[in-house]
Amino acid sequence: xxxxxxxxxxxxxxxxxxxxxxxxxxxxxxxxxxxxxxxxxxxxxxxxxxxxxxxxxxxxxxxxxxxxxxxxxxxxxxxxxxxxxxxxxxxxxxxxxxxxxxxxxxxxxxxxxxxxxxxxxxxxxxxxxxxxxxxxxxxxxxxxxxxxxxxxxxxxxxxxxxxxxxxxxxxxxxxxxxxxxxxxxxxxxxxxxxxxxxxxxxxxxxxxxxxxxxxxxxxxxxxxxxxxxxxxxxxxxxxxxxxxxxxxxxxxxxxxxxxxxxxxxxxxxxxxxxxxxxxxxxxxxxxxxxxxxxxxxxxxxxxxxxxxxxxxxxxxxxxxxxxxxxxxxxxxxxxxxxxxxxxxxxxxxxxxxxxxxxxxxxxxxxxxxxxxxxxxxxxxxxxxxxxxxxxxxxxxxxxxxxxxxxxxxxxxxxxxxxxxxxxxxxxxxxxxxxxxxxxxxxxxxxxxxxxxxxxxxxxxxxxxxxxxxxxxxxxxxxxxxxxx
Ligand SMILES: Cc1cc2nc3c(=O)[nH]c(=O)nc-3n(C[C@H](O)[C@H](O)[C@H](O)COP(=O)(O)OP(=O)(O)OC[C@H]3O[C@@H](n4cnc5c(N)ncnc54)[C@H](O)[C@@H]3O)c2cc1C
Numbered sequence: 139x140x141x142x143x144x145x146x147x148x149x150x151x152x153x154x155x156x157x158x159x160x161x162x163x164x165x166x167x168x169x170x171x172x173x174x175x176x177x178x179x180x181x182x183x184x185x186x187x188x189x190x191x192x193x194x195x196x197x198x199x200x201x202x203x204x205x206x207x208x209x210x211x212x213x214x215x216x217x218x219x220x221x222x223x224x225x226x227x228x229x230x231x232x233x234x235x236x237x238x239x240x241x242x243x244x245x246x247x248x249x250x251x252x253x254x255x256x257x258x259x260x261x262x263x264x265x266x267x268x269x270x271x272x273x274x275x276x277x278x279x280x281x282x283x284x285x286x287x288x289x290x291x292x293x294x295x296x297x298x299x300x301x302x303x304x305x306x307x308x309x310x311x312x313x314x315x316x317x318x319x320x321x322x323x324x325x326x327x328x329x330x331x332x333x334x335x336x337x338x339x340x341x342x343x344x345x346x347x348x349x350x351x352x353x354x355x356x357x358x359x360x361x362x363x364x365x366x367x368x369x370x371x372x373x374x375x376x377x378x379x380x381x382x383x384x385x386x387x388x389x390x391x392x393x394x395x396x397x398x399x400x401x402x403x404x405x406x407x408x409x410x411x412x413x414x415x416x417x418x419x420x421x422x423x424x425x426x427x428x429x430x431x432x433x434x435x436x437x438x439x440x441x442x443x444x445x446x447x448x449x450x451x452x453x454x455x456x457x458x459x460x461x462x463x464x465x466x467x468x469x470x471x472x473x474x475x476x477x478x479x480x481x482x483x484x485x486x487x488x489x490x491x492x493x494x495x496x497x498x499x500x501x502x503x504x505x506x507x508x509x510x511x512x513x514x515x516x517x518x519x520x521x522x523x524x525x526x527x528x529x530x531x532x533x534x535x536x537x538x539x540x541x542x543x544x545x546x547x548x549x550x551x552x553x554x555x556x557x558x559x560x561x562x563x564x565x566x567x568x569x570x571x572x573x574x575x576x577x578x579x580x581x582x583x584x585x586x587x588x589x590x591x592x593x594x595x596x597x598x599x600x601x602x603x604x605x606x607x608x609x610x611x612x613x614x615x616x617x618x619x620x621x622x
Contacts, residue, residue, distance in 0.1 A: 142322070142343075142345060142346070142564075143346060143348075145320060145321075145322045146322060146325065146341075146343050146346065146348050146350070148181075148320045149181050149183065149320055149322060149325065149341065149350070149352050150341070150350035150351060150352060152353075153353075154333075154336065154352070154353030154354050154355070155178075155179045155180060155181045155320075155352070155353070155354040155355075156173070156178040156179045156180065156354065156355050156356070156525060157169075157170075157173050157178050157179070157180045157181075157354055157355070157356050157357075157358065157522070157525075158180075158181045158182070158183070158337075158339055158352050158353075158354035158356075158357045158358070159173075159180065159181070159182040159183075159357075159358045159360055160182075160183055160327045160339065160357065160358065160359050160360060160361055160368065161182075161184065161185075161191075161359070161360035161361035161362060161364075162182055162183070162184025162187075162188040162189070162307070162311065162321065162323060163188075163189055163191045163192060163193035163307065163360065163361075163362050164189070164192075164193040164303070164306075164307060164310075164508045164511040165360040165362070165491075165503055165504070165506065165511055165514055165515070166182055166184070166358070166360030166361075167182070167188065167189075167307055167310040167311055167314065167511075168310065168511035168512050168514065168515035169358050169360055169503070169514075169515040169518055169519065170182040170310075170311075170314040170319050170321065171310050171313055171314040171317070171319075171512075171515070172512065172515045172516060172519060172529035172530075172531070173319075173515075173519060173529065174313075174314045174317035174318055174319040175317050175529070175530075175531070175532055175535075176519075176527060176529050176530075177318075178525075178527075179318070180314065180318070180319040180320070181319065181320045181321070181352055181354065182311075182314065182319060182320070182321045182322075183321075183322055183323075183325040183326070183327060183339075183341060183352065184321070184322070184323040184324070184325065185324070185325070185326040185327070185361075185432060185433075186323065186324065186432075186433070187323045187324070187562070187563075187564075187565070187567070187568045187572060188304075188307050188308055188311050188321075188323055188562065188572070189303065189304040189307035189308070189572055190567075190568075190571075190572065191361075191362045191363070191364075191469075191470070192362050192363065192469045192470050192471065192472065193303055193304070193307050193362075193508065194303055194304035194307070194469075194571065194572050194578070195303075195380075195382075195436075195467050195468065195469025195470075196303045196469060196507075196508050197380075197382065197408055197410065197417065197419060197420055198300055198301055198302065198303050198410070198412060198417070199236070199298055199299065199300055199301075199408070199410070199509075200221075200222040200225050200226065200233055200298065200299035200300070200301055200508070200509045201218065201222060201298040201299070201509055202215045202216070202218040202219035202222060202258060202261065202262065202298070202509075203215055203218055203507075203509075204254065204255065204258055204296075204298075204397075204406075205399075205406055206218075207254055207257065207258055207261075208254065211490075212261070214490055215258070215261055216261045216262075217510065217513055218507070218509050218510050219258075219261055219262040219263075219265050219266075220262075220265050221509050221510045221511075221512060221513050222262075222265065222267075222298065222299050222509050223262075223265035223267070224512060224531065225299075225301065225306070225509065225511075225512070226267075226299055226301075227536075228512075228531065228535065228536060228537055229301070229306050229309055229536065229537045229539065230536060231539035231542045232301050232302045232305045232306045232309060232537075232539055232542065233299055233300065233301035233302075233306065234299060234300060234301075235267040235268060235297050235298075235299050236297070236298060236299055236300040236394070236395055236410075237268065237295055237296070237297050237393075237394040237395070238295060238296055238297070238298055238394065238395045238396070238397045238408075239273070239278075239282060239285075239293050239294075239295045239394050239395070239396050239397070240255075240293055240294050240295065240296070240396075240397045240398075240399055241278065241285055241290055241292075241293045241396070241398070241453065242290070242291045242292050242293055242294065243289045243290060243291060244291065245291055247291065247294075247399075248272060248291060248292050248293070248294055251294045251399065252270065252272055252294045255270040255294055255296040256270050258270070258296060259296070266297070267297040267298065267299060268296075268297035269297075270294060270295065270296045270297075271294070271295045271296075272292065272293075272294055273292050273293040273294070273295060274292050275287070275290050275291060275292050277292075277293075278290060278292060278293050281392070282390075282392050282394070282396075284388075284389060284390055284391060284392070284454055284455060284456075285390075285396065285453060285454065285455070286451075286452065286453055286454060286455040286457075287455070295394065300395075300410065300412070301508075302413075302542070302545055302575065303508060304571070304572035304573075304575065305539065305541055305542065305545060305575075306508075306537075307572075308541065308561050308562075308572065308573065309537040309538055309539050309541075310537060311561075311562070312537070312538045312540075312560070312561065313537040313538060316538065321562070322343075322562070323562050323564070323568075324343065324344055324345055324564065325341050325342070325343050326341065326342050326344070326432075327339045327340065327341060327352075327368065328340045328341070328342055329368075330357060330359075330368060330498065330500050331498075332498055332499070333351070333353050334353075335355060335524075336353060336354050336355040336356065336357070336499070336524060337353070337354060337356075337357045337498065337499055337500060338351045338352065338353050339351065339352040339353075339354070339357060345564075345601065355524045355525050356499070356501065356522040356523065356524050356525055357499070357500050357501065358501050358502075358503060358518055358522075359500055359501065359502040359503070360502075360503055360504075360518075361432075361504075362470070362472045362504065363375050363377045363427075363430055363470045363471075363472040363504075364430075364431075364432045365472070365502045365503075365504045366427065367432065368500065368502070369494070369496060369500065369502055370496065371496070372475075373427060373475065374474060374475055374492060374494060374502065374504055375427065375472050375473065375474065375475065375504055375505075376424065376427075376473045376474075376475045376476065377424075377425040377426075377427055377430045377470045377471065377472065377473070378422050378423065378424055378425065378470070378471040378473050379421065379422075379423040379424075379425050379436055379438075379439075379442070379468050379469070379470055379471075380419065380420035380421055380422060380423075380468065380469055380470075380471060381419060381420060381421045381423075381438035381439070381442040381443065381446065381466060381467070381468045382417050382418060382419030382420055382438075382446070382466065382467055382468075383417075383418050383419065383438075383443060383446050383447070383458075383463050383465070383466045383619065384412075384415050384416065384417050384418075384463065384464045384465040384466065384578065384579055384580070385415070385416050385418065385458040385462045385463060385464060386415065386416065386462065386464065387411060387414055387415055387416050389409075389416050389450075389454050389456070389457075389458050389462070390409050390411065390416045390454060392411065393411060394411075395408060395409060395410040395411065396408070396409040396410075396453055396454075397409075398449060398452060398453050401445075401449045402445075402448075402449065403422075403445070405420075405421070405422055407419070407420075407446070407449045407450065407453070408420070409450065409453060409454065412579075413545050413546040413575060413579055414546055414579075415464065415546075415579050415580070418446055418450050418458075419446055420446075421438075421442040421445055421446065422471075423439065423442060425470065430470055435611055435614060436468040436469065436470050437468055437614060437615065437618050438466045438467065438468045438618050438619070439468075439618075440618065442468070443460070443463070443466060443618065443619055447459065447460065460619060460620075463619040464579065464580040464581065464582070465577065465578055465579055465580055465581045465615065465619075466615065466618055466619040467578060467615065472504045472505055473505060474490065474491065474492040474504060474505035490505060490506065491503060491504060491505035491506035491510070491514045491517070492504060492505050493517060493518055493521050495521065495523055499523045499524065501518060501521060501522060501523065503517070503518045512531065515529065516528070516529050516530075540560070541557075541561070541573055544557075544573060544574045545574060545575050546574075546575065546576070546579060547574060547576065548570065548574055548576055548583070548584070548587030548590070548591060549569060549573065549574055549591070550594075551590065551593070551594035551597075554569055554591055554594035554595050554598065555594060555597075555598040557569055557573045558595055558598040558599050559598070561573055563595070564595070564599060564601065564603070565595070565603050565604040565607065565608065566588050566591050566592050566595065566603050566604060566605050566607075566608035567604065567607065567608045567611060569591050569595065570584045570587060570588060570591060570608065571584075577611075577612060577615070581612050581615050581616045582616070584612055585609065585612050585613075585616075588605055588608055588609065588612070589605065591603070592604075592605035592608075
């Protein structure tokens with residue numbers, strides 16, 4: 139029996155589980171982790187790969203949400219600042235404090251932003267990662283020479299944090315497995331029915347063609363923008379697309395990030411150093427739920443790339459052009475549908491999460507953000523209809539990482555074998571997009587590395603590593619930023 143067949147058989151065991159989780163993104167993994175730590179028997183299934191949905195496509199920031207402060211959402215900010223620190227403590231190899239510099243181009247901006255950011259520090263209390271600082275125009279020019287200096291009046295800088303989103307997802311999956319949970323990727327839930335003492339999820343395994351039922355007393359639907367596929371009733375999610383581009387570090391050769399507090403469409407723009415490159419984003423483009431079906435790759439729109447480039451040109455000198463883009467990706471925010479009074483602009487919809495319990499007992503959680511995934515998990519475990527409980531993070535615990543050195547490059551064949559055995563990697567895309575982050579950093583380099591990764595993976599697993607599928611995806615990404 140292969141380890142995959144064995145894992146599928148464990149999922150469909152007759153005695154079932156205390157808890158089944160559908161969806162292996164930040165939300166589902168946090169739920170499985172917290173429940174496994176609490177000693178519950180837990181199963182988690184993921185239709186594609188862990189973090190292959192929105193959770194590998196974030197800006198990779200752990201943040202309280204400075205802009206939510208401006209919206210007066212004090213308790214949301216305070217909780218997120220606490221959770222930011224909790225995730226750094228849990229995964230110190232994958233998350234670290236990062237200083238953000240907010241240039242001021244009008245005389246009042248330093249005072250205005252400074253006051254807000256001092257409040258932000260104050261709200262963080264003991265979870266603060268560093269003090270807010272004022273920077274003169276001269277200090278800006280000497281410390282950040284690549285920041286456009288026309289009309290520059292100085293800047294305010296403050297601390298948040300940065301992390302490897304897919305890396306943290308895999309570490310959470312490994313942490314949950316180490317605590318006894320059964321997790322498997324490439325298993326899709328196709329329906330939920332009432333079963334003896336709980337619910338039964340219909341499963342299909344596209345690799346082996348196997349199907350079966352996963353029984354559990356409680357089932358959590360944590361499928362991100364796809365939660366409504368497993369539910370009845372009124373849709374909960376309004377998807378919103380966010381795109382990023384990646385350029386060489388020379389466009390912002392500093393260890394600190396930049397933040398443009400107000401773009402032409404009223405958003406914020408980040409320029410963030412990441413794994414030796416520079417990530418710039420993001421956008422907020424409402425998407426029709428009918429256009430974001432599971433399995434269809436979200437891709438940046440040409441207009442989103444143009445918007446990012448034109449806003450980046452306000453901050454950076456020289457500014458990157460289309461020809462400088464190495465990679466560009468898009469993710470789908472699972473925003474909770476607005477109430478009638480919230481207006482229609484998606485960037486005004488709160489990132490707070492929502493939990494719904496269906497008449498059949500299925501619990502759905504969506505919304506929120508990476509930073510607050512553990513708090514979201516605690517909320518959902520408290521809301522389980524059959525076996526609710528208070529979850530806590532065991533004191534002093536850290537997650538296994540073991541992958542940090544791979545993040546910016548293609549792994550060697552021996553490393554690929556390790557990834558297949560220890561991190562559920564079964565396709566070239568798993569390895570080059572989410573174990574290493576090469577696809578996200580530089581599409582051409584990822585394409586060049588793909589054949590060697592495919593051979594190593596096939597030698598280790600005995601299965602097709604879907605090289606052709608990876609090449610299609612990578613070319614589709616590239617076509618979006620090469621397009622004029
Ligand atoms: C552009 C952008 C930037 C962001 N930046 C940040 C940031 O810097 N910091 C931050 O804290 N947050 C950020 N966020 C928010 C954060 O990324 C999301 O809130 C979070 O990743 C959502 O995780 P999730 O688990 O709910 O959804 P997903 O990651 O989408 O996970 C859902 C999973 O469910 C699986 N699935 C779906 N249907 C089924 C099924 N039937 N059976 C089995 N599996 C299924 C999918 O394959 C998917 O992997 C950002 C979001 C976007 C879009």
